Amino acid sequence: MQHVDDHMDDLFRKAAENYQLKNGNNWDKIAPYLTSSATPTAAAVIPKKNNRPWLILTILLSLSPLLLITFNKEKSTPEPQTTERKNSDRKTIDPIQSPANGIQQQITTGLKQLATNNIRQTQTKDPAKTASTAINPGAANNATELNQPIADISVTNMPVQTVNPTNERELLTQTKINTTVSPWTDNDQHSAASIPVKKSPEIRGLYLGVLAGPQWNQVEGQGYNKTGLNIGLIAGFSLNKKLAIESGISYSKKYYYSNGEHFHMKKNPGTPVMKVISLEGSSNVIEIPTKIKYDLIDNKKRELFITAGLSTYLLTKENNQYYALVNGTLQNSTVRYDNRKTYLVGGMNLSAGYSIHLKKKTDIRIEPYLQIPFKGTGVGSMRVTTTGLNIGITRSLHK
């Protein structure tokens, strides 16, 4: 395989060196610009890296305390809770392009001679005169990364109030950190140095949260494409100290790549016959997971947990960029599909996570996960496996 690659590389190097192009120089066109700061065409500005997904994540995480404030208000009737949902990064994609004309015939004419005369490039490899010794790539700009370390939270220890023992009754006042200490009575004799320990809170109950994070998708193990995004809400119910049931709803933007052999599109009569060689695409998916959460380790400060469950997917939009043979002509085309489709029990979720207990009832969790599809999705019925990392904040509603 390597020698085939080398042979092909030699072929293309020779072609690049020797092919002839019409000379389109026009000094008068650029001369005026050599005395001004403008350029003949619009300045080629390197577009900023698309930081929108990270910006959404940052905004979401920074707004999450505001969401939690609503839980702190003690009222007889609960306030209606509102949540913010960011709109997806909707790009306007060109509709299907008309088929290419002519380029296939151009290629056939020249390579026909290559095939019929059994011309093979067996000439000795000419050293490519790249003159690249003076080439210095532009200054590297490290890709900006969202680097959001989890806040170093430490549970503030409640200071212990020490009281000098006396034979007389003493009243211990309430401490600044809301530690209510029962006043001594005639019948009670407490150790002066200890503070009564509060009862552990009730374990069963509802909790809600938000989560977000990056994800990476691949089709049949062909490798990852761009980083996608997942944002969502979770709702859970703790059955006991170890076990909980979780559900929720989340929005995912998935990016993937595939060879044509893994793309199986239904052939509609009347449409051009298309043989897909490869494609790159993206899809917008709403996911509704249902899973069981089990705490492996759970102490007052942190917990380690695993989850397993099933997910239902609602595919709302798909956008594919095809490199295909259409009626025998090679072409690139971009197609957007807006048909919604639901995949009940479309896949399985597995995850393991680490959670830190912040103030009472609030947890922050980091949870890497894996989604394994049961069936193919989208117009090409491709089985997309997803790995990702969710960072979330949950708040217990029970006492």
Next chain:
Amino acid sequence: MEPIINIIQGCARMEHKCQKLVYEKYFGFALKIVFRYIYRYEKAVDIANDGFVKLFRSFDSFVSGSDEDAEKILMGYIKKIMINASIDELRKNKMTPEIGGIPEDVWDMNSKTDEADQMMIYKDLILLIKQLPPQYRVVFNMYVIDGYNHLEIAEIMKISVGTSKSSLSRARTLLQKSIKKIEDSIACNM
């Protein structure tokens, strides 16, 4: 013909006469580089012109080296600027592929008769490169033809080394398939 080192020094002094000499001598070389990256001929001409403007504005920082190496280093410098300008243009358009044919009149086929067949083959191979999806096209051009390694490609294109390698592999697969499909279709017709 004036020595190249003098022309380079004239360009550093922003002398139009020297700039014009450099432009007219190396425009074809630059355009051939850009045309491998940019699909449309007219756009490639614009990008090449942009590249020359950037070249002449940055000549004061150009180090020509010894007299013997001056031309080689200059061509390398032009190549670097043209490649960067092409990649900037492709990124500005978010690496969106273009479709449609390439007009026949962009090719200069005024060669001797015995080389005409070879020229046609070279032209067709370049067309195959141009038909690749933009990211694969860039990586293939930079690695196979222009001699960059994956680390340099990753740095310039702001992608990972893994992405660069996989793009190259996919580009090669597509090119091999394209060549094979055409040969098969020709064999069927014969």
